Amino acid sequence: MKIAVVGGGVVGMSATVALLDAGHDVTCYEPGPIMGERSVGSTRIFRFAHVEPELVRLAGEARRGFDRWSELAGRPMVLPVECVITGSDLVERASAMAEVGADFEVVRAGSGRLRLPVREEPAVALVDVGGGVVDVDAVRAFLTERGGRAVVHEPVYRLDVTAGGAVAVTAPGGRTEFDALLLAAGAATAHLAAQVGIHVPPLLAHHLRCTFPVADGEWQAWIDLPRDRPGTYQHLAGPGRWAVGSAVEAAEVAWERGRDAAEAASRTALLEYARTHLAVDPTIVDEIYCTTVPNLDDGVHVRRNGPVVANYGVNLMKFAPVLGRDLAAAVST
Incomplete structure (x- = not known):
């Protein structure tokens, strides 16, 4: 499939890598540096400690994902402190x-x-x-090496779902149609999602x-x-x-x-x-x-309208490997 990912933060890049690994034709739109807005910085906390058992399970899957990334990268992703x-x-x-x-x-x-x-x-x-500390510099280097070739450093101006069920992305380089689109654009997610009939909290x-x-x-x-x-x-x-x-x-x-x-x-x-x-x-x-986004508790939020999948939340760095895997699967089916 020809798939667009809007947002080159840790979630968007994780999904981009998973989609590329699955053989899809992927374009990731990111106007700034890779992992340069909400994913900025060199470290984040990793933890299993959540109120919801399902989030504890998700953290366990994510930790196994970080371990796989560590093996591929040849350097640890989570410092076990x-x-x-x-x-x-x-x-x-x-x-x-x-x-x-x-x-x-x-x-x-x-x-x-x-x-x-x-x-x-x-x-x-x-x-x-x-629990421990995520080495974000190691994650950034790994995801950039594996998925950086798919990144186009342009802002997205507009999204449209066409009559034929495709998704049109308008950016400085022109208008391009895709089979499906994953929206993980941080602060830009709410207004872009609204263009394709998806409500994301705008605050x-x-x-x-x-x-x-x-x-x-x-x-x-x-x-x-x-x-x-x-x-x-x-x-x-x-x-x-x-x-x-x-x-x-x-x-x-x-x-x-x-x-x-x-x-x-x-x-x-x-x-x-x-x-x-x-x-x-x-x-x-x-x-x-x-x-x-204020007033959001721990957790992952995913909303869909036809060929567009939108993801948002807070504290998502610790779930990055499993989010990339699952969102890639969602947007490609």
């Missing part, structure tokens, strides 16, 4: 992991099982033994991740979800570099606030959080900005 979950939903996450058979421990402060750069250890925590929010100097150590990744303040995700982003995201009220990063104001609010909140809670140098040494 574990992932700690604290705050709300611990009982639900433990129950879901137990149902699937994912390895975890529930521990208390002072147990010796926590390796977090904190001023005070959390009272109780779930240690996701199979966006600003997001900033800041990195602070930290003492050398094999720190665990950490997701903290307290009930009384905004949650955070944190992990080692490289030797001596501790990345922290969130910790800011939703109203401060709403789309209508504008990027500059949202970044300033995020920067202030993250600096205060680092000074108050973390054993790091509260000096920002790196920042990563992206857009996100």
Whole structure:
């Protein structure tokens, strides 16, 4: 089949590679660098710890996919440093992991099982033994080598489903018809999906991740979800570099606030959080900005209208190998 993929983030590139491996004629439209918007950065958290058992199972399939990619690339894709979950939903996450058979421990402060750069250890925590950190640079290099030849660095202006059931893509290079199309375009997904009769939540929010100097150590990744303040995700982003995201009220990063104001609010909140809670140098040494969809919980959303399949969600990096496989299968049938 002749198939278009709109979006060269980790999901779009994973699907592009799977489609190429299956022998299809693929064009992937991406106006910027490969994995350069919501997939930007060098690291992400990988975890089994989800509230829904089906997502725990999906994480298991994804981990096996990352292992296959690692064998092909000759370098590890997931650094197995574990992932700690604290705050709300611990009982639900433990129950879901137990149902699937994912390895975890529930521990208390002072147990010796926590390796977090904190001023005070959390009272109780779930240690996701199979969790860790995704080496995004390794993933990007692998997907670019395997699928980069299919990428056209152009924006997509318009999508149309033709009377004959094909999908027409209008880009700077002209109008091209395809048998089917996968839409995984991040912030551009909602308005392009609307052109072909698919509703995707149109709201966006600003997001900033800041990195602070930290003492050398094999720190665990950490997701903290307290009930009384905004949650955070944190992990080692490289030797001596501790990345922290969130910790800011939703109203401060709403789309209508504008990027500059949202970044300033995020920067202030993250600096205060680092000074108050973390054993790091509260000096920002790196920042990563992206857009996100507010009010979406963990999970994968897929909608279809005829030959067009649209995918959206948050925190999708950890599912990339299995998403690429399954979305490629969906769009080619």
